[in-house]
Amino acid sequence: xESVGLHLPTLSVQEGDNSIINxxxxxxxxxxxxxxxxxxGKGPQFIIDIRSNMDxxxxxxxxxxLNKTVKHLSLQIAATQPGDSAxxxxxxxxxxxxxxxxxxxxxxxxxxx
Amino acid sequence: DSGVxxxxxxxxTATGQRVTLRCSPRSGxxxxxxxxxxxxxxxxxxxxxxxxxxxxxxxxxxxxxxxxFPDLHSELNLSSLELGDSALYFCASSPGWGLxxxxxxxxxxxxxxx
Numbered sequence: 441x442e443s444v445g446l447h448l449p450t451l452s453v454q455e456g457d458n459s460i461i462n463x464x465x466x467x468x469x470x471x472x473x474x475x476x477x478x479x480x481g482k483g484p485q486f487i488i489d490i491r492s493n494m495d496x497x498x499x500x501x502x503x504x505x506l507n508k509t510v511k512h513l514s515l516q517i518a519a520t521q522p523g524d525s526a527x528x529x530x531x532x533x534x535x536x537x538x539x540x541x542x543x544x545x546x547x548x549x550x551x552x553x
Numbered sequence: 554d555s556g557v558x559x560x561x562x563x564x565x566t567a568t569g570q571r572v573t574l575r576c577s578p579r580s581g582x583x584x585x586x587x588x589x590x591x592x593x594x595x596x597x598x599x600x601x602x603x604x605x606x607x608x609x610x611x612x613x614x615x616x617x618x619x620x621x622f623p624d625l626h627s628e629l630n631l632s633s634l635e636l637g638d639s640a641l642y643f644c645a646s647s648p649g650w651g652l653x654x655x656x657x658x659x660x661x662x663x664x665x666x667x
Contacts, residue, residue, distance in 0.1 A: 447592075472652065472653055481660075482660060482661075483555065483557075483643050483645070483658030483659055483660055483661050484596065484643070484645075484658050485555075485658065486655050486656065486657075489653075489655075529595070529596070533652045534652075535651065535652060535653055537609075538609070539652065540598055540609065540611050541598050541611075541652055542598075543595055543596040543597070543598075544595070545595045546595065
């Protein structure tokens, strides 16, 4: 069954092309950010993280960019594959004891054959 | 498979009722987190336990409560259920108590309140 909202923004990308998913976060004091992937019927899965003292971090086929000036986070997926079809959402948090994690609404990535 | 298990997978109940959701963390993980995912609110943090003690509270209603047992499994109790409580409830676990520890999510429990 479908895991998440039916009315999420959708990004349709041709297989093999690069995908860029954006997120506007809310708290300028957030220290740490994570991108999650959620496939249909499954729980969220960690993809990549970045701390506020960095502006770019690369993983395997994924890159996260952080622009603190405009409170913007992006996830770039290189050479998009059918298995990348999922909902992607960002999470922001402080790293102090009383800080909480806040999730974005998500973007659905649809891969065109 | 994340190693986190949740039961039941689906739960259908009526308004006013009480249910218990169960989570078993990954072997060795001491932290358990509970989240609610609904169509309109997205994913929201409810509560965190670390090694048996409550560590952080999020948007958890007073009708909801949780606990973590000595064997580290956790239960989320939802009472006086309302239609709006229908949602997916996820449990996640991590080795340590800080948010910088990677969290591993279970498959979720889909709660439907009729």
